[in-house]
Amino acid sequence: MESSRQERLHELAQFLRSRRARISPEQAGLPGGGRRRTPGLRRGEVALLAGVSVDWYTWLEQARDIQVSPQVLESLARALQLDSNERKHLFLLALQQLPADLSPADSDIRPTLQRFLDLQGTSPAYVTDQRLNIVAWNKAASLIYGNYETMSARERNTVWRTFTSPYVRQLLREHWEAHARHRLAHFRAAYGKFAGDPWWMELIADLSATSEEFREWWPRHDVLSGPEGKKINDHPAVGKLVFDQISFLVSDAPHLTVTINVPSKDDDTVTKLETWLAQ
Template sequence: MQGEEQRARQLAEFLRTRRARLNPDQVGLPSGGRRRTPGLRRAEVAVLAGVSVDWYTWLEQGRDIQVSIQVLDSITRALRLDDNERRHLFLLATGHLPPENHEPQNSVSLMLQDFLDRQGECPAFVTNSRWDIVAWNRAASLIFGDYERMSPRERNSIWRLFTSKYAKQLLRDDWEKNAKRRLAQFRASYGNTMGDSWWTGMIEALNAQSEEFRQWWPLHNVLNTPEGEKLLYHPTVGSLRFGHLSFQASDSASLQVTVNIPLDDPTKEKMKRLLRTDE
């Protein structure tokens, strides 16, 4: 009970601070003359969100009231919250992350791309909420395939894992273990996007293309923790041992950065040789 009360207080403070940073001009409302305090009034936020003033006041006071996804998204739009702030709002108001209700991010900042390029012999890439590869470095293309030449569907990491002969050859005996782990992560992401036609279409296509997907998808295994190590078999340089590190991009809650770090000197030397050959 104490945790719920603390969360309600945090929600009230968060809403007040987001309201205080906006002015009427920013949201298309008349200024109404001088204001004793900065920011929008509660009544103005209520109008923008399409809720009653009393209900919004109760929410901002941290009272125990029921909130729906639709209303929280209306408040998100009214207060001009970004993706990270929207996630924070949902966690405070419901205790759960919000469903994905917008188009996935398909590009990265120049700084993030520069980070990938600076990883040298470490294959690194970025995936969005649909598990599409949206950015990569040269090392990643040399190991996992030439993403530049792939179609958007081929750049989806789940599609490629289950339909590409090259992916199966790259992982060899570890393919099934890796595929089941990645599929469980894919299932966890799907649970946050129910009703999205893209997911329905992708699942139907995977069912049609992959016998393993047809067998494993109905098992409903869910996993959010990325694997730690992997052994790959490259057609040119042979076996490669990588450690696996994944983290969320600081400027976007929907992007995950993955860096594969060589675990031994032979792997480092092979990666350097591949990069020199590709110059």
């Protein structure tokens, strides 16, 4: 066995032992069983909680080169009560890849992130989750794209809103189709992680029943990610607005994406927005 793989297996074994040692039987819902020579759960108890054999789990803690499935790793993560960072670390050590995200609807926004959005001023900025729901925004975004505060959860889904909102079509005019195709391809790429999930299936069915364009384009399986680049809006109150779009993941919450539409330096968008925001 190559030395790098052996080192990774040793690291995995030590990680498992350290996490086993910090959990008491009572915390795991097991009888205490009196005094123990070492703290934490026994190997057999972890195996019981994870639904694997004691021998197999023992081999894993002995850094043996054995096959591990994502399903078993998920069981171990639950048995050892790992948090999200520890779960990712477990998968990287065992499989050299990150696990699928278990909580697509976990969209808590830290106050620091909201302050960051607010400080963007004339740059409309918002945060989307893995389902492409807008979960946070600043004043400029709400003024231009609609009052998110009063929208339903379905209306704050960017795919649903793109394909069903007359206001979005008016705002984008001749640019609507390019935007809609980009949004749909982004949605298709995100769906790959959650294919068959009931929430996604319901939205896809509702969009297919509501939008002729969605019904026609969805079977094409176009996929992509990343920002749209230049965006041109025709706002009913202030007229033409031109933006350059950038997007990035939140480092401590990579299931969230921040999108900022920066006013073009070759246009009077900033002046218009400064006046409007000051009212």
